[in-house]
Amino acid sequence: MTIKLYCFGESGNAYKAALALELSGLDWEPVKVDFFGGETRSPEYRKDINEMGEAPVMIDGDIKLTQSGVIQQYVSEKSGKFGGKDATEAREVLRWVLWDNHKLSSGAGMTRFLMNFLPEDKRPAEVIAFHQARLKAAYQVLNDHLSGRDWIVGDGLTNADISCCGYLYYPEPFGFVRADWPHIDAWLTRLSETPGWKAPYDLMPGSPADHT
Numbered sequence: 001m002t003i004k005l006y007c008f009g010e011s012g013n014a015y016k017a018a019l020a021l022e023l024s025g026l027d028w029e030p031v032k033v034d035f036f037g038g039e040t041r042s043p044e045y046r047k048d049i050n051e052m053g054e055a056p057v058m059i060d061g062d063i064k065l066t067q068s069g070v071i072q073q074y075v076s077e078k079s080g081k082f083g084g085k086d087a088t089e090a091r092e093v094l095r096w097v098l099w100d101n102h103k104l105s106s107g108a109g110m111t112r113f114l115m116n117f118l119p120e121d122k123r124p125a126e127v128i129a130f131h132q133a134r135l136k137a138a139y140q141v142l143n144d145h146l147s148g149r150d151w152i153v154g155d156g157l158t159n160a161d162i163s164c165c166g167y168l169y170y171p172e173p174f175g176f177v178r179a180d181w182p183h184i185d186a187w188l189t190r191l192s193e194t195p196g197w198k199a200p201y202d203l204m205p206g207s208p209a210d211h212t
Contacts (some may be wrong), residue, residue, distance in 0.1 A: 003028035006049060006057040008035050012109055012167035016054040017071040018203050020162050023196050024079035032205040069097045072159040082159045092153045096160035103138045105173035107131045108167035111173035132175040139181050148184035165191055169199055
């Protein structure tokens with residue numbers, strides 16, 4: 001049975017789930033969510049798809065999961081990939097997924113939205129500057145960690161990498177310049193050379209061009 005992933009191209013959190021599915025080799029297909037048209041805020045979506053009013057949502061037969069990190073974990077359980085080679089690595093993978101969700105993706109997603117998806121006259125400069133300062137600290141943590149290593153955990157690609165890269169491949173400006181962070185830059189290049197890798201707008205339906 002084909003796994004369905006409710007997602008949209010502009011979402012870095014959806015990208016984490018989609019990339020995990022794509023690289024795992026599992027049979028899956030995207031279902032476009034019209035986020036900018038208000039679909040996730042509709043009563044129907046909250047009743048039938050996700051009570052939290054968010055994407056991504058994964059449906060595999062009778063199993064329905066939300067939150068990208070949970071979906072990534074399910075992909076690991078089903079495919080045997082990306083979860084770490086033992087219990088110690090699995091805990092370390094989870095540590096980085098949680099760090100990313102709190103320190104990196106949350107700020108990157110918010111900043112990118114404020115800078116690119118709001119009308120120019122409604123972009124709050126002080127809020128954007130605040131988030132960019134916090135993000136700079138997160139980039140420093142990740143860049144330092146990647147010094148002298150190929151992957152965030154262990155000697156291969158894991159959900160830690162798939163989670164932390166979620167917003168860093170997007171072309172829209174939000175204050176992240178790869179050249180400023182050489183270890184992150186090398187890691188992103190390495191990850192994008194993984195067989196089957198696709199950029200967000202190539203992997204999921206929807207792009208900013210749909211609502212400009």
